[in-house]
Amino acid sequence: MQKCGMSVHARKKAKKTLEQEIVVQDGQVFMLPEETLLYIFKYLNISELIIAGSICKAWRRIAYDDELWKRIDLTYRPSSVHQLMTFFKRFDRSITTELRIQGLPKGYTKFKRVNLCQCSKSLCDQIQKSYKNLKDLYMFEFSFRETHDRAQHISCLPRNLESIHLIKCEMPMMTIQGNLDFLMVKNSMDFFLPRLQVLSFKNSPCITLLSVSYLPKLCPNLIELDLSKCCRISSSRSLSIMLMSYERTLRKLHLQQTNIDDDTIHCICRKLKRLVFFDIRECKNVTIMIVPNLCTLNQLQTLLAEEQLLNAYVEMKNMTQDEENETDAICID
């Protein structure tokens, strides 16, 4: 009430003194040690954490502790690109190593049909600016189709990324020109992700053979590749060549529900000797005939496949364990 007659200057001054003033907090909650509050805050999601940070000085300091911002998970609610941009600009942290974002899912609202969020160049740029030390990026339900600012989106991401997970995303389809591909980086740009170890396109049915053929150039050091449920992935020479180019690094390969066949697996078994994990569940073109080849993957620890195939694999593996020579013979075939 008394503030009514204050000049702007006086009000500013009052605000400043209020901010500097040390308010004695005697709430019971302040008995808790800071570590315990930190522990409590770990159970909050990001927007709850931001509310906690607005409570008082002590809570703010804890809510913005590095520990709580190493991993930013925004998947508890879908966000538009605009909302994400606002968030990234406001909460830029160099401590963050993992970022998970959820685009608006495709569907209908009251008024119109909604498409997936566009993964625009500015979004990728902002990620790079705000999270310099980002290592793991998870994007759920984004569209990578051509946008008006036409750019290789992926080349705008931080270069030190170790894993990219594009889950339920839409990728550009083949066009008549055939060069509309977000994974294709022009030679002149000389861009690649040297540290990228994990790449996942899980549940992205739009990803085509053409797209994956650029992978070795983009990320030559992949350890894990996930193409689960990418139903456009089918056996072809280019797929085999792509996979085989990873013979030095690749250890985990997910091909669940793809249209690959025995030929592809034959190539994989011939070249990718380092595989420790291999998922070929629900690949209807894969037959039990391929079991002998699978047995030649000596380092394989986990094989996920249809029951019949798996049983045959286990049986054969047991049989051949002591007869190494014979397996070699089958391998040469």
Next chain:
Amino acid sequence: MATNVEETYLYSSPTTFKVSSKDGEIFDIDDSFINQSKTIKNMLNVLDIADNHMPIPLQNIKGTMLNAAIVFCKYHKNDLLSIPDDEDEDDFERDAYEPRRSDDISEWDKEFIKQFTVEEGTLFDIIMAANYLDIKALLAVGCKTIANMVRGKNSDQVRQMFNISYDPPGEGLNTPRNSVTSKESGDNQLLTTQEKESRCKTPSPELMYD
């Protein structure tokens, strides 16, 4: 109680010890408690209390809280197996990354913690006791309960609930320099942008989106 003396000398499985609380109450504790409270376990390893059979003084804990903690440990003695014995710090690091859920409090635990949420303030007492005694499961239940209390409320409601006076969080406090765990400083650029932000408007999380 005299029979206990002989039992401790036997040193067989249901070992009991005595502990005394801040207000002088004495409790018998058995394996279920010792195994779950790292503090007591360490104490017993360091001090050779078994011999003189004096109650272990726990100066920081009220009798009612100690009693509650003992009840809690008795109930949870069998799920010890499911809790990994994380002696090393790496383990702690790892679970910091895992998504944490607070909606998985079991029915028994909910009933148990209810006795503290009714009476104001004692919830913090039991958390402090769990913290002091280093009983992971009890600490988790308490902290989850508080997290659930904060959830879904706006800042005014939270302040009211915990009796926190309005205390403008101020500027530049959310920088790495001021954080509890961080040792590194730097990122002055970050500081300035955030300062600008907080100068523009008092932090109101409701404005976070749009």
